[in-house]
Amino acid sequence: QVQLVESGGDVVQPGRSLRLSCATSGFTFSSYAMHWVRQAPGKGLEWVAVISFDGSDKYYADSVKGRFTISRDNSKNTQYLQMNSLRAEDTAVYYCAKDLSNTRMDVWGQGTTVTVSS
């Protein structure tokens, strides 16, 4: 079955960096775009970034543009989110989601928690 497993969440100080990973299985990873979506404590979902199936196209939310970088390694069936210059407002559960037809997120991981605090 299709599985997405996020890892890398941690407690970090403001201004520091963190890299999240999303390991996948059960589907042809290299054929699908992938997303990162986050949810701050007690808040709604916020789309963060998407990367095309081959990594050639990337789009970001304005709130993370210039600070976060999405990437993927199709040989490892894994996508990443490099987060730099972290702020308190980046505190959230970060979900990895598989894209389908560039119109929806059909499979989600269980999430990994990032806490930015001094």
Added chain:
Amino acid sequence: QSALTQPRSVSGSPGQSVTISCTGTSSDVGGYNYVSWYQQNPGTAPKLMIYDVSKRPSGVPDRFSGSKSGNTASLTISGLLAEDEADYYCCSYAGGSYVFGTGTKVTVL
């Protein structure tokens, strides 16, 4: 990239119907037929319920339906069941990027 506007909460008795609206702009909801809806229970990941405005993934009950008019999309839950109590989020493609709605808490009375 402003969040799509949803009512904070809606409620209904078992068997009734509830409708959740999702209002955006011509740059997102109104510009593409790529609105999706997600159900989220506390402490769990979201689940896709509707895509491409009105299509249901396999396994989603036909009590869930979607529609769109102009810049506003809607999710209707007919024959409300206790298990439908959850948070619901709309999401729209916006020309490369995506935007979620503010979320709606559905309460079954």
